[in-house]
Amino acid sequence: MLTSHAVALLTIALVLVVWVAVQNAWRRSFPGVCSDPDVLAGRGGCNGCDSTEACDRRRVGPAEEEV
Numbered sequence: 272m273l274t275s276h277a278v279a280l281l282t283i284a285l286v287l288v289v290w291v292a293v294q295n296a297w298r299r300s301f302p303g304v305c306s307d308p309d310v311l312a313g314r315g316g317c318n319g320c321d322s323t324e325a326c327d328r329r330r331v332g333p334a335e336e337e338v
Contacts, residue, residue, distance in 0.1 A: 294309070294310055297310045298310045
């Protein structure tokens, strides 16, 4: 039983280390793009937008279909 707890804790630690590595790699690849400590926070919600600039508009729900 102790082994399964140790494996679980090590897995969580490994996931956290990988996530920090991804964040740091993203920050080095795109410096100055985001002032948020979570550099991937601004990446979601674009839904295929062709704009190269960051914007505050985010689509919350599913895309509306034209009838």
